[in-house]
Amino acid sequence: MSSTEQGTSSAAPAEPTTAPESAAAPEVPESFYYVHGKDKVVHKVSAGALQHSALIHGMISNLGYTEEQAKANPFPFENIDGDILQMVVDWCNQHKGKPTPPEDTNLPKQKEKLFDLVLAVNYLEIKELLTYCCKQVAMMVKGKSPEEIREIWMIPTDAEDEAAEKEAKKRAGKEAAGETAAAAGDAK
Amino acid sequence: MSSHAAEMTLLQHFGQQEVQNKPKKHQFPLLKLPRVLLFDCIQNLNIFEIILFSRLSKRAKSIAKRIRWDPLNIHLTSDKDPQIWLKHDTVQGLDWIIDYNNQKKSSVYPVFETLLKGPQAFHSLFLKDNGNVIEDVKQMMEHICEVFRSPISDIRIFEESFIEWIIQFQPTIQCVWIRKDVITSVETMERMLKNITMTEFFGLQPTEIDKKFQITEPIPSRSIAIYNSFWITLPSILNGSNSIIRLFDSNLTAKDINTILKEWQIGNKLQSLEYLEIQTPKIDTFARPDYNNEILKDLNLTVSVDNNGRPNTVNIDNDVWTYTLPQTQPVYNLIRNDGMIGSIFGTYEVFQCGKTRISFYFQVWSKQT
Numbered sequence: 223m224s225s226t227e228q229g230t231s232s233a234a235p236a237e238p239t240t241a242p243e244s245a246a247a248p249e250v251p252e253s254f255y256y257v258h259g260k261d262k263v264v265h266k267v268s269a270g271a272l273q274h275s276a277l278i279h280g281m282i283s284n285l286g287y288t289e290e291q292a293k294a295n296p297f298p299f300e301n302i303d304g305d306i307l308q309m310v311v312d313w314c315n316q317h318k319g320k321p322t323p324p325e326d327t328n329l330p331k332q333k334e335k336l337f338d339l340v341l342a343v344n345y346l347e348i349k350e351l352l353t354y355c356c357k358q359v360a361m362m363v364k365g366k367s368p369e370e371i372r373e374i375w376m377i378p379t380d381a382e383d384e385a386a387e388k389e390a391k392k393r394a395g396k397e398a399a400g401e402t403a404a405a406a407g408d409a410k
Numbered sequence: 411m412s413s414h415a416a417e418m419t420l421l422q423h424f425g426q427q428e429v430q431n432k433p434k435k436h437q438f439p440l441l442k443l444p445r446v447l448l449f450d451c452i453q454n455l456n457i458f459e460i461i462l463f464s465r466l467s468k469r470a471k472s473i474a475k476r477i478r479w480d481p482l483n484i485h486l487t488s489d490k491d492p493q494i495w496l497k498h499d500t501v502q503g504l505d506w507i508i509d510y511n512n513q514k515k516s517s518v519y520p521v522f523e524t525l526l527k528g529p530q531a532f533h534s535l536f537l538k539d540n541g542n543v544i545e546d547v548k549q550m551m552e553h554i555c556e557v558f559r560s561p562i563s564d565i566r567i568f569e570e571s572f573i574e575w576i577i578q579f580q581p582t583i584q585c586v587w588i589r590k591d592v593i594t595s596v597e598t599m600e601r602m603l604k605n606i607t608m609t610e611f612f613g614l615q616p617t618e619i620d621k622k623f624q625i626t627e628p629i630p631s632r633s634i635a636i637y638n639s640f641w642i643t644l645p646s647i648l649n650g651s652n653s654i655i656r657l658f659d660s661n662l663t664a665k666d667i668n669t670i671l672k673e674w675q676i677g678n679k680l681q682s683l684e685y686l687e688i689q690t691p692k693i694d695t696f697a698r699p700d701y702n703n704e705i706l707k708d709l710n711l712t713v714s715v716d717n718n719g720r721p722n723t724v725n726i727d728n729d730v731w732t733y734t735l736p737q738t739q740p741v742y743n744l745i746r747n748d749g750m751i752g753s754i755f756g757t758y759e760v761f762q763c764g765k766t767r768i769s770f771y772f773q774v775w776s777k778q779t
Contacts, residue, residue, distance in 0.1 A: 333435065333436055333437075333438065334433060334434075334435050334436075334437075336438055337433070337438055337439060337442070337443070340443065340447055340451075341443075341444075341447070344444075344446075344447055352447075352450070353450075356447070356450040356451045356453075356454055357454050359438060359440065359451040359454070360451055360452065360454030360455050360459070361454075362436075362438055363455075363459055363462075363463070364459070365522050366462075367462075367519075367520055368462050368465065368466060368520075371459075371462055371463055371466060372466050373437070374436060374437055374438060375437075375438055375439070375440035375441070375463075376433060376437055376438070376439045376440065376441070377440065377441065377463075377466045377467055377469075377470055378441075378467060378469070379466075379467055380467050380468050380469075383467060383468070383469055
């Protein structure tokens with residue numbers, strides 16, 4: 223290093239690697255939105271957490287709600303059970319602003335809820351959670367015998383499928399006949 | 411399906427979501443999922459799980475068939491038990507083996523096992539041999555081919571009825587090996603040769619059929635390996651386009667071999683030939699020099715002093731089986747007009763009874779190979 227450079231270096235203050243606290247940009251307060259399911263229980267969720275849901279993110283991105291407006295207008299998801307929505311909200315909160323790991327140990331463990339969870343997650347378009355849920359569904363039959371798979375996934379036998387189809391056709395026939403009769407009655 | 415359509419289907423589904431038979435705690439009504447989700451779920455299954463699921467019902471099979479799985483390499487063989495070997499062409503070091511046996515306690519089937527051998531993993535699914543294993547294997551093969559939309563690539567036929575089955579099910583196949591004494595009649599042999607096209611490899615282990623049987627038509631496989639090959643005649647070889655020919659217990663004479671070499675050098679026939687191996691029947695040991703002279707008669711040969719870059723291996727079966735050639739002397743070279751070199755060499759097996767069996771080798775190569 224030359225002496226000139228040394229001189230310059232010592233004369234000028236070193237450039238700070240981080241901005242002094244006083245100069246930091248003020249943190250933008252996190253905005254919150256409100257959602258409720260079939261049970262009308264309202265959940266307060268941050269916009270960051272809701273980013274996981276492409277559906278909700280799309281809805282809120284242009285709203286510009288104030289806190290009060292958001293509180294007054296919770297998003298209703300009447301087709302999702304309250305406990306399922308709670309699971310979804312919890313998962314979104316746990317994964318807020320984090321890259322999602324390849325295997326997720328924070329998935330809800332209740333298998334009987336998994337069906338409704340898959341439908342809800344698909345509806346809310348939460349891609350990563352849907353991927354985990356689908357993996358979990360597949361895991362249910364790992365190492366199982368055909369009969370166990372049939373039992374777990376409730377796969378009807380061919381005979382049961384045929385009987386159900388016959389029944390459905392019979393019902394449809396009856397309904398059609400009923401409609402024709404009703405139409406004829408109306409015409410009279 | 412557009413996202414709107416998918417959403418409408420889903421909303422409709424929510425309306426219909428009254429599950430009559432309420433699932434138990436450990437159950438999941440998979441088939442009640444909308445199709446897109448159902449596919450998303452079963453796409454996570456491994457090969458065995460796909461197979462077991464798709465065999466549960468016609469509906470399950472039709473669902474599994476709707477997914478475009480990576481093509482499978484399907485291979486039937488037997489190692490004491492009949493086995494179906496499956497692997498994805500794109501995934502190295504991972505084999506899936508369905509093995510039919512009855513060595514385990516009845517109640518434990520199916521059994522899943524995994525064996526690691528270095529970088530190779532072998533997943534096995536043991537199914538019970540219920541005494542009807544040949545038919546079970548055929549059905550399973552057909553099922554796998556259908557679901558994975560993949561042909562059988564390789565079959566080791568260890569029971570005669572597989573010949574008729576493969577003629578009906580998939581008459582064109584890459585590789586066929588027929589095990590010892592599976593073919594017991596000329597009729598079966600002729601039917602097999604006429605009706606199965608083996609594009610890459612045809613191997614036949616010793617078989618006891620009428621010694622008068624002969625063929626003059628070529629066998630249209632890239633590579634053939636035939637034991638007890640008395641029935642393969644000179645025209646069958648000359649008119650073929652085989653690259654690899656291995657004939658054991660051949661009835662081809664020294665004069666026939668000499669004709670093959672001359673025709674190869676002229677270049678109108680045997681243009682694809684890469685390797686020819688002929689094991690003669692036992693001849694009198696004292697007749698060996700004459701036999702050799704007959705093979706090499708009227709050929710413009712040079713004696714190869716050293717290897718000169720000649721490969722010492724031959725690819726017998728589509729890169730699966732590489733054969734190391736015997737290193738013997740002398741080696742004679744025959745040069746074709748296009749610069750290809752045919753190296754001729756041989757080995758002898760001398761028996762106490764005063765007989766000798768000659769193994770004749772002819773390897774085609776060029777300075778570039």
